[in-house]
Amino acid sequence: MPDFAAYIRQLRQKQRLSLREVSQNTGISYSYLTQIEHGRRNPPGPEFMKRLAPIYQVSVGDLLRAAGHLEESSESILSDEQEVEMAFKYVMNDPRYQSGTRMAGELNTEVKRFIVEMYEKATGKKLLPGRSA
Structure with missing residues (x-):
């Protein structure tokens, strides 16, 4: 979980976005995003990952793998x-x-x-x- 927290924070910083901007663009609450980035919450499920992926410019599969929801060899879950x-x-x-x-x-x-x-x-x-x- 701490690895995912660092990964998701790094993705956000790479896009030069604040947590508030991510919250506004995804509809995910600011406090929930903060807890995820600080490793205080488990990584979110697929529905949240689908909202985060385009903001962070990564595939949903990449986020799900980083969160431990998919095996490394799993194919993309989206068509x-x-x-x-x-x-x-x-x-x-x-x-x-x-x-x-x-x-x-x-x-x-x-x-x-x-x-x-x-x-x-x-x-x-x-x-x-x-x-x-």
Whole structure:
């Protein structure tokens, strides 16, 4: 558990985010995040990891493995479509990035992937696994 606490704190600091910013972007309470980072709470389960992964720019599988919820050899628990959807939600919620994110109508997975890839290029952030920004 202390290793996970250090890992999750390091991921947050690498993104230059405060705990309050992470709380606001994920809907996870500030106090709960603080307890996790200080090793006073067990690592959260998959639903929380799904919210943290795009913020910290790692895969859900990476977080789950670090927390001890998955074996090292386990494959990603999210489908490609789910990964794109999570990354797209992150882009849509980034107030600093507005270009190409305000489209009307239903967007398919490929359009969402394109928007995420443009975001990755514009910001240098890696949101989709297996791709470089």
